[in-house]
Amino acid sequence: MPVGGAPDLAVEILSPGNTFAEMHDKEMHDKLVEYFANGTGLAWLLHPQERYIWVYRSAVEPDRLLKSEDTLTGEEVVPGFVLALTELFQPLAFS
Secondary structure, eight states, rough: OOSSOOOEEEEEEEOTTHHHHTTTTTHHHHHHHEEEEEEEEEEEEEEEETTEEESSSSSSSSEEEETTTTTEEOTTTTTEEEEEEHTTTEEEEEE
């Protein structure tokens, strides 16, 4: 049985082929509107190839842009979560 509502934190990760314009297209906007209309408190839109994250507190517009030298926090939605973006965006090394 499906659970109603939305997650407290929504995370969208863009594909390598996504452009900046696609990031802000109607489909993405509609997703954000749906998240926040149903109770999401925080949303992150990650662009791994460009190494930045848009942080949303509402669907209207991003609250801030975090770049690779910044730190991502869970704010009051995920208390205690802190991650340096240099760690998130470092290349993977497999042995």
